[in-house]
Amino acid sequence: MTTVLETEGLERRFGKLLAVDDVTVSIESEDITSIIGPNGAGKTTFYNLLSGRLDPTDGVARLQPRDSDEMVTVSGREPYEVNRLGLSRAFQINNVFDGLTVSENLRIARISKNDRTLDLRAVARDDPALTEQVNEVLEMTGLQSVADTVCENLSHGDKRKVEIALALGTDPSVVLLDEPTAGMNATETEKMVELVEDLDNQTDITFVLTEHDMDVVLGISDRILVLDNGELIADGTPDEVMANERVREAYLGGEP
Numbered sequence: 027m028t029t030v031l032e033t034e035g036l037e038r039r040f041g042k043l044l045a046v047d048d049v050t051v052s053i054e055s056e057d058i059t060s061i062i063g064p065n066g067a068g069k070t071t072f073y074n075l076l077s078g079r080l081d082p083t084d085g086v087a088r089l090q091p092r093d094s095d096e097m098v099t100v101s102g103r104e105p106y107e108v109n110r111l112g113l114s115r116a117f118q119i120n121n122v123f124d125g126l127t128v129s130e131n132l133r134i135a136r137i138s139k140n141d142r143t144l145d146l147r148a149v150a151r152d153d154p155a156l157t158e159q160v161n162e163v164l165e166m167t168g169l170q171s172v173a174d175t176v177c178e179n180l181s182h183g184d185k186r187k188v189e190i191a192l193a194l195g196t197d198p199s200v201v202l203l204d205e206p207t208a209g210m211n212a213t214e215t216e217k218m219v220e221l222v223e224d225l226d227n228q229t230d231i232t233f234v235l236t237e238h239d240m241d242v243v244l245g246i247s248d249r250i251l252v253l254d255n256g257e258l259i260a261d262g263t264p265d266e267v268m269a270n271e272r273v274r275e276a277y278l279g280g281e282p
């Protein structure tokens with residue numbers, strides 16, 4: 027097992043509210059890990075702490091950057107720094123430029139990985155290495171046929187694929203997905219699950235997701251973390267977590 031992301035006593039208070047309460051956890055590169063919990067459980071806050079959008083009020087989060095075997099503290103760093111270290115986040119924070127094509131969006135993501143200040147001339151510049159990297163991501167995500175489509179004309183399913191492709195474009199070691207199947211119909215949901223599983227098999231990227239659809243969670247996850255009132259109340263395989271009494275009570279209202 028290789029730990030790629032870990033937290034130690036991670037805590038975030040908003041005034042008196044403990045949104046993330048003393049969470050210590052290691053995420054392993056071999057697993058697709060889902061983070062679940064009722065509304066307000068602290069999932070988004072936890073993601074914000076991992077990705078540098080929020081600083082913890084106590085504790086620490088660490089990441090193993092790509093091509094490194096040392097853990098680096100992410101807490102206290104800016105989101106762009108955390109991203110450059112190898113953690114990418116897709117969804118909720120919608121960073122697709124609707125008026126640009128899929129390819130153009132991917133070129134921007136790739137260029138912004140290298141330079142914090144985006145030089146828009148570089149997006150249009152003939153750069154064979156950049157084109158090759160973009161083509162690779164288009165192929166991995168099955169977006170070749172819509173590469174030249176302006177994003178506002180994409181189907182909902184393809185638009186969400188673009189958000190994953192943008193996350194992949196920065197060469198991450200870990201990708202955090204925010205509810206990848208939200209708003210999707212059954213067919214789109216199935217395709218999204220297949221895509222994440224394929225990417226997980228084909229790459230050495232570690233995928234972590236939050237998701238409300240329990241069928242998706244149980245189908246895709248090797249491991250599930252359950253948050254409730256900011257606290258990590260369960261951590262295990264889908265079978266272990268579903269058998270956990272506290273999870274049933276907190277998350278499923280004690281349903282058999």
Ligand SMILES: Nc1ncnc2c1ncn2[C@@H]1O[C@H](COP(=O)(O)OP(=O)(O)OP(=O)(O)O)[C@@H](O)[C@H]1O
Nearest residue numbers: 040043044045063064065066067068069070071072
């Ligand atoms: N910026 C903030 N200021 C004050 N309270 C906040 C802030 N952000 C989140 N909270 C509170 O922290 C708690 C955890 O919220 P969070 O959004 O992390 O939960 P969540 O599990 O992502 O919920 P959901 O599934 O509804 O998105 C909630 O009680 C929320 O109201």
